[in-house]
Amino acid sequence: MPKITPNYLEMKASDLPASKAFYEQAFGFAFTDYGPDYSVVEGGPVHIGLAAGNEPIPPMPTFESDDLEASLEQVRAAGGLIINEIFAYPGGRRFECLDPSGNRLAIYRPG
Helix, strand or coil: CCCCCCCEEEEEECCHHHHHHHHHHHHCCCEEECCCCEEEECCCCCEEEEEECCCCCCCCCEEECCCHHHHHHHHHHCCCEEEEEEEEECCEEEEEEECCCCCEEEEEEEC
């Protein structure tokens, strides 16, 4: 059986420039544009693509943080809509937010 490893996540962006600006400000991501309707964060273990459009609804990406409280404030300052403040769950603590295109994200700290 072949080994299959997740390495790419594509999300829809109803407003591509606003979504790129959010990810740049909230997470420090740098994008490579592939035409006017597609941008990608490359270089990490998982690449993240933003495709212009609304459908289909993507899965919820989850990002690990080494300082959850600072990450919450950074996401809030970048215009992220916090939909669940920091809460504990069996794997640690996390919060959830929406980006400018309505993609739901989780940011967590294990432990």
